[in-house]
Amino acid sequence: MKLVEYADSEMMAMALADMMASELRAALRQRDRVLLVVPGGTTPGPVFDDLCGARLEWERVDVLPSDERWRPEAHIRSNARLIRERLLVEEAASARLLPMYARDRTPEDAVGDLAEAMGASLPISVLLLGMGADMHTASLFPRADNLALALEPGAPVLVPLNVAGEPEPRVSLSARVLNDAMSKHLIIIGDAKKAALERARGQSPEVAPVAAVMDDLTVHWAPE
Numbered sequence: 195m196k197l198v199e200y201a202d203s204e205m206m207a208m209a210l211a212d213m214m215a216s217e218l219r220a221a222l223r224q225r226d227r228v229l230l231v232v233p234g235g236t237t238p239g240p241v242f243d244d245l246c247g248a249r250l251e252w253e254r255v256d257v258l259p260s261d262e263r264w265r266p267e268a269h270i271r272s273n274a275r276l277i278r279e280r281l282l283v284e285e286a287a288s289a290r291l292l293p294m295y296a297r298d299r300t301p302e303d304a305v306g307d308l309a310e311a312m313g314a315s316l317p318i319s320v321l322l323l324g325m326g327a328d329m330h331t332a333s334l335f336p337r338a339d340n341l342a343l344a345l346e347p348g349a350p351v352l353v354p355l356n357v358a359g360e361p362e363p364r365v366s367l368s369a370r371v372l373n374d375a376m377s378k379h380l381i382i383i384g385d386a387k388k389a390a391l392e393r394a395r396g397q398s399p400e401v402a403p404v405a406a407v408m409d410d411l412t413v414h415w416a417p418e
């Protein structure tokens with residue numbers, strides 16, 4: 195794991211967006227279509243605001259959330275909603291957002307079909323993850339019912355998870371799929387998350403799920 199520290203979150207967003215755009219351009223030189231995976235939550239919005247203006251062949255880019263809260267896209271908590279509103283605009287409007295939610299179905303019932311639909315786009319070319327102060331990444335929460343399955347070396351692409359205290363069920367790409375990414379970034383802001391990341395080092399992924407994705411990971415940190 196490599197930690198890059200920035201003076202503020204604005205500089206971090208610009209630098210990270212530049213880096214991801216370069217990686218996407220490099221991946222597009224190698225493949226017809228490339229897969230960009232990004233988180234939801236409160237942190238990545240400013241990166242999306244910068245990345246969406248990057249000049250690259252977005253029509254050859256598939257975009258997928260790292261995980262989804264089981265809500266329709268119109269819902270305020272939908273990760274897809276954030277991605278569509280903040281990333282798939284301007285230059286990036288021609289990218290294709292892959293679904294991670296199916297209306298009128300449960301996560302358990304839908305993950306097989308959703309995973310099959312995303313299968314042709316794998317592996318991930320560029321991955322950006324977020325992390326909570328509880329050391330969860332994507333929707334791999336320490337207290338999730340299916341965490342052990344999501345961490346297995348032979349895990350399915352997409353795993354349904356119920357997390358005590360969270361307002362809705364979740365689905366998440368498994369650690370195996372996240373770790374197959376050609377480039378892996380994690381974005382965090384503030385001292386509490388930096389301390390949580392330090393605590394996670396050396397802990398088992400069952401206790402600190404972010405530890406499952408630390409190999410070859412570049413962590414981008416800025417103060418609050």
Ligand SMILES: O=C1O[C@H](COP(=O)(O)O)[C@@H](O)[C@H](O)[C@H]1O
Nearest residue numbers: 233234235236237324325326332
């Ligand atoms: O619930 C989620 O949380 C994490 C971290 O979110 P943040 O608001 O603390 O930045 C996020 O990466 C994940 O995609 C999301 O579903």
